[in-house]
Amino acid sequence: TPLLYENRDAGKVGNGGQEIGNAGQKRQKGSGREKLPYLKGAESRSTRWTPPHDLVRLLKDYDVVSFDIFDTLIFRPLDLPRHLFWFVGNELNMLNFVNVRTQAENRARDEKEQREGHREVTIGEIYEEIHRETGLEPEIGIAAEVETERKLCQANPYMKYVFDTLLALGTRIFLTSDMYLSGETVGRLLEKCGYAGYEKLLVSCDCQCSKRDGRLFQLLKDYAQGAGADAPRIIHVGDNPETDIGMAQKMGLETFHYENTTVKGRPYRTDEIPGMVGSAYRGIVNNHLHNGYRRYDAYYEFGFLYGGLFHYGFAQHIHRFAAEQGMEKVLFVARDGYIMKQIYDGCFSDIPSGYLLCSRISSLKMAAYCNRTAFLKEYVHRWVQEKMAISLGEVLENMELEKLIPKLSAYVNPEEIISEANTPALLRFLDDHWAQIREIYEGAIRAAGEYYRQYFGGTKKVLVVDIGWRGQAVLALRSLERDFWHFGCEIVGMLAASAPTHECQSQLQAGILNTYLFSPIDNISCFRFHSKNSINNILLELLAGAPMPSFAGFREGNCEDGGQADSRETGTSYELIFDVPEPANYETIAKIHQGICDFAELYRRAFADYPYMNRISGYDAYMPIRHIFKDYSFIKRFFGNYEFQDTVGGTAGKNSRTMWDIFRKFRL
Numbered sequence: 001t002p003l004l005y006e007n008r009d010a011g012k013v014g015n016g017g018q019e020i021g022n023a024g025q026k027r028q029k030g031s032g033r034e035k036l037p038y039l040k041g042a043e044s045r046s047t048r049w050t051p052p053h054d055l056v057r058l059l060k061d062y063d064v065v066s067f068d069i070f071d072t073l074i075f076r077p078l079d080l081p082r083h084l085f086w087f088v089g090n091e092l093n094m095l096n097f098v099n100v101r102t103q104a105e106n107r108a109r110d111e112k113e114q115r116e117g118h119r120e121v122t123i124g125e126i127y128e129e130i131h132r133e134t135g136l137e138p139e140i141g142i143a144a145e146v147e148t149e150r151k152l153c154q155a156n157p158y159m160k161y162v163f164d165t166l167l168a169l170g171t172r173i174f175l176t177s178d179m180y181l182s183g184e185t186v187g188r189l190l191e192k193c194g195y196a197g198y199e200k201l202l203v204s205c206d207c208q209c210s211k212r213d214g215r216l217f218q219l220l221k222d223y224a225q226g227a228g229a230d231a232p233r234i235i236h237v238g239d240n241p242e243t244d245i246g247m248a249q250k251m252g253l254e255t256f257h258y259e260n261t262t263v264k265g266r267p268y269r270t271d272e273i274p275g276m277v278g279s280a281y282r283g284i285v286n287n288h289l290h291n292g293y294r295r296y297d298a299y300y301e302f303g304f305l306y307g308g309l310f311h312y313g314f315a316q317h318i319h320r321f322a323a324e325q326g327m328e329k330v331l332f333v334a335r336d337g338y339i340m341k342q343i344y345d346g347c348f349s350d351i352p353s354g355y356l357l358c359s360r361i362s363s364l365k366m367a368a369y370c371n372r373t374a375f376l377k378e379y380v381h382r383w384v385q386e387k388m389a390i391s392l393g394e395v396l397e398n399m400e401l402e403k404l405i406p407k408l409s410a411y412v413n414p415e416e417i418i419s420e421a422n423t424p425a426l427l428r429f430l431d432d433h434w435a436q437i438r439e440i441y442e443g444a445i446r447a448a449g450e451y452y453r454q455y456f457g458g459t460k461k462v463l464v465v466d467i468g469w470r471g472q473a474v475l476a477l478r479s480l481e482r483d484f485w486h487f488g489c490e491i492v493g494m495l496a497a498s499a500p501t502h503e504c505q506s507q508l509q510a511g512i513l514n515t516y517l518f519s520p521i522d523n524i525s526c527f528r529f530h531s532k533n534s535i536n537n538i539l540l541e542l543l544a545g546a547p548m549p550s551f552a553g554f555r556e557g558n559c560e561d562g563g564q565a566d567s568r569e570t571g572t573s574y575e576l577i578f579d580v581p582e583p584a585n586y587e588t589i590a591k592i593h594q595g596i597c598d599f600a601e602l603y604r605r606a607f608a609d610y611p612y613m614n615r616i617s618g619y620d621a622y623m624p625i626r627h628i629f630k631d632y633s634f635i636k637r638f639f640g641n642y643e644f645q646d647t648v649g650g651t652a653g654k655n656s657r658t659m660w661d662i663f664r665k666f667r668l
Contacts, residue, residue, distance in 0.1 A: 037305070037627050038268045039634045042298045044289040047264055052161045052293060058256065059162070059235060060169050064224045068238030069177040069186065072258055073159045074193055075291075076152050077606035079262065079269075079282035084148060086276050087610065091144040092136065104129035105180070118213065122205045123180045146185055151609040155193040158293040159237075159258070163195060173198040176220055176236065178210045178243065211243040217251040239263075261290040270627040277620045280613060281309050284602050296595070298638045303592035306624045307339075307543035308599025310496075310517070313616030315344040315600070317516045318465060318494055322351050325492065327463040331356040331455055336467035338546035339593045340496075343600050354455055356464065357576060362553035363476030365400065366445050369438055370479050374472065380426060383418045391415050392426055400553070401440060404433060442484075447554035447574035449485045456481065456489040467496045467544050469537055470504045471513040478512070495519075497540070497622075500531030517618040517625075526622045529629075535666050536629055538659075542639060543596070543625075547586040550579035580656065582643045632668055635659065 038046055050058075059065050067073050076084060082098055089097025108129045109119040123145065127138035166173060175198050179186060183203040190196070200223050202216055209215035217236070224232050236253045238244025239260040248255045265286030273281055285305060289296070296304070318340075322330050330353045332341040341355055360378070368375035379399050383390055390398075393405050393414030408414045412425040430437065456462060464474050474493030481487055493512060498504055498519040505520045507513040518526035530536045555575040607613035628634060640660040 034630060035267070035270060035627075036631055037270075037634065039631055039637075041634075041638070042296055042301050043265070043268055043305070044295045044301065047259065047290070049292060049295060052158050053165075055162050055256070056165045056169075059166055059237070060171060061233075062171070062235045062254070063232035064172045064174060064234040065166055066174040066176045066220055066234060066236040066253070067159070067163065068236070068240070068244050068258075069175055069190070070179065071239050071260055071262075072237065072244075073156055073163065073175070073195060074153050074189065075156050075261070075283075075287045076149075077154065077280060077283045077287065077602075078152070079279040079286070083276070083279040083283075084145075084152060086279075087148045087152065088141075088145045090612075091148065092141060094134070094136070100130060100134065101126070104133060116208075118208060118210070120178075120204045120208050120210055121180055122182065123185075126180060146181070149181070149185075149189055150192055152606070153189050153193055154606065155195070156287070156291050156293075158291045160194060161293065167197045172224070172232075174220055174224060175201045176211060176216060176238075177202070178204040178212060178216070180205050182206055211247055214247050214251045217248055217253060221251070221253075258292075259290070261286045264290040270623055272623045272627070273620050276613065277309075277616050278623075280603065280607065281620075281624070284599065284606060288598070288602060297591060298634075299588050299591035300595040300598075302628075302634075302638070303543065303595025304599045305595070306628050307592065307596040308603070309616065309624055310543065310621045311340060311343045311596050312347075312600040312603050313614075313618070313621040314340060314496060314516050315347055316614040316616060317618070318344060318463070319348045319351065321494060321514065322463050325461070325463070327351060327461050327492070328459045329354060329455065329462045331462055331464045333358050333464060333466040333473055334551050335359075335546035335548060336541060336544040337465055338548075339544055339596055340465060340467075342593070342597065346597075346600065347604065356455060357451065357551045358464075358473050358477065359551045359553075360472050361579065362444075362448070362551060363473045365441055365553055366448060367476035367479050368441055370483070371476075372434075376427070376430070380418075380423060380430075384420055384423055389417055392418055392422065395426065399437075400444075400555075401437060403440075404436065407433065443556035444554045445480060445484050447556040448480070450574050451554060451576075452477075452485065453487065456485070456487040456491070459487075459489050461490045461492065463492050463494055465494045467541060468515075469495070469498055470501055471495055471498070471507060474513060475504075475507065496544075497527075497530070497618075499527055499537065500534060515618070517622045523619050523622070526619060526626065529626055530622075533666060533668065535632075535662055535668065538644070538662060539629065539632075539635060540625060541644075542635075542642065543592065545585060545589045545592070547589050548578075549581040552577040552579045582656070584641075584643055588639075588642065632663070636663060 040046070070081070078084060082102060085098040085101045088101070089095070094100065105121070105126050108121045108125045112121050112125070113119045123142055124138060127136070127141040130136050130141055131138050163173065175190070177186060181203070183201050183206045186203055187201055202219055202223070204210040204216055207216060207219055209219065211217060221234065224234055234253050235256060236244060236248040237256045237258055239258050241257060245255045245257050265282070269282045269285065288304070289301065318330060330344065330351055332338070332344070332353060332355055334355060334357050337355065341353055344353055364375050364378055380395065383395060391414060392408060392412060395418055396402065396405050396408065405414050408429055411429040412422050416422050418426070464477065466473055471493045474491065478491045481489060481491060493514065495513060495515045497517040498508060498513070498515050502520045504513055508515065508519050508521050515522060517523065518530065520527060555577055557573045557575055636659070640658065642659045643656055
């Protein structure tokens with residue numbers, strides 16, 4: 001098989017139909033065995049590591065250091081080098097250009113070998129073949145490919161540190177590459193990536209010999225020795241075990257094998273993301289986690305690997321939807337909107353965003369007047385279902401109905417633990433006192449109106465974003481605006497996903513609620529996979545936590561009462577009420593969020609010249625999440641002690657659970 005690039009794809013398919021991957025691992029084609037992510041911890045720590053300063057110590061004692069270029073000094077943010085031709089094909093408006101370009105190179109190399117006995121071709125010779133096949137003018141194709149390389153190539157931070165440090169120490173540096181691009185073109189790519197000051201650049205197509213046949217290494221030795229009497233001590237650094245290591249050693253050079261990032265990461269990458277986005281995801285992840293410049297912990301990598309593509313793609317989807325639908329604001333619901341807003345704000349400023357204190361806890365109480373069933377389901381029936389040790393009096397406290405506890409004694413002892421036996425009495429009490437309950441909650445509604453006025457007042461259409469799952473908060477806001485506040489604002493909901501319920505299917509169909517990842521009416525295969533275990537909702541929320549307690553609701557006051565905020569327009573004030581904090585999680589959340597932000601920034605910078613790469617489908621964004629959900633052992637190991645409130649309301653933390661509790665509950 002002809003060598004199409006400086007470094008071949010890591011895997012080879014032999015006659016036995018086995019694909020050979022990293023470290024001798026084999027996966028039988030068609031065997032049905034699923035790839036799994038790295039489950040033991042931080043993937044960046046899964047292989048041996050030479051810190052960059054240690055490599056400098058090793059290389060500085062040599063007279064000459066030779067570096068391979070592509071996949072060593074320079075990265076492309078793609079899974080495989082040939083995937084660059086997708087971008088070139090778009091520039092040239094040509095279908096199937098990856099195959100057109102690959103086959104043309106094969107033919108050019110075959111013809112060169114027949115004529116001259118070697119396979120080193122120039123990009124001009126390749127595009128002459130394409131011209132004969134398609135009629136494309138060579139100079140147009142060459143210009144498009146070179147420009148695409150310039151836009152996509154980026155420095156490997158590990159090797160950039162090594163290169164710059166050696167240069168400062170006075171080490172002679174040569175660059176040696178098997179490549180069809182001319183030395184002049186490669187030099188411009190190196191300059192764009194910040195590499196300068198090397199002594200000599202040797203490119204196979206210019207020299208008409210290659211590392212593969214050994215003659216390029218002989219040229220390296222000749223240039224390195226120059227007129228000196230003593231042969232210099234030379235070491236070559238590269239990622240290809242055959243050419244950069246095996247042949248270099250055969251030609252008498254010492255070597256350092258820099259392991260290819262794609263080869264190191266491939267065993268753990270999901271191949272369920274197709275096309276250009278899949279290649280970009282795998283390329284960015286492999287280059288970042290396996291370049292060797294830094295090693296990370298499991299929480300950072302959890303955010304980077306499984307939350308990065310989701311949050312970046314979601315931010316792009318939100319903005320497209322908001323622009324198309326004429327939204328004046330995008331409001332992210334606390335707490336799950338905390339990191340979503342950061343990613344959105346890092347990309348867009350034309351449609352302003354806000355962070356909205358709104359939660360299932362507060363919305364259920366305020367909308368109880370029109371949705372008593374949902375209110376009682378969460379505030380009464382769920383305590384029984386979960387077998388929580390909470391008294392009936394504490395249930396009323398959780399509802400903010402403390403003043404009604406003395407009246408409960410006429411129906412049932414407030415100190416009894418809630419159970420199936422005493423629930424009917426509690427429900428009778430609530431029904432008999434529903435007018436008083438409404439009066440209490442209408443105070444909270446008035447207080448909330450003063451808070452929400454700053455977000456909804458004076459606007460005609462607003463998008464409210466939450467992670468999921470039934471859109472209760474959005475629907476409550478719509479009802480309250482219609483029945484009480486009358487801001488004149490249309491409120492539309494955007495959820496990351498809707499599962500595992502069909503309860504909001506009509507709102508989804510009507511466009512009142514919209515989703516990104518999946519729902520009962522969109523991306524059904526993802527919806528069905530995710531809905532197999534209710535725990536998946538909780539696990540997805542791990543990616544969207546926030547270092548702050550849940551918002552519990554509003555309490556009405558007046559300026560004399562010392563309310564925390566007031567409205568100059570009405571003279572009333574309101575107090576913001578928060579649930580029990582979970583400080584044990586905050587350090588973990590910060591690490592997860594850093595991973596998410598780093599992925600988003602790397603993706604944004606890598607494809608800044610290709611805005612169509614921001615069209616990341618919900619299916620593609622969910623595939624990494626689905627990948628880690630195939631086996632819960634990683635999450636059990638690293639998130640077993642993660643605390644959260646499993647039911648609405650704080651009740652002094654009595655409903656606080658850990659992830660281990662949830663796994664035991666679902667017998668997983």
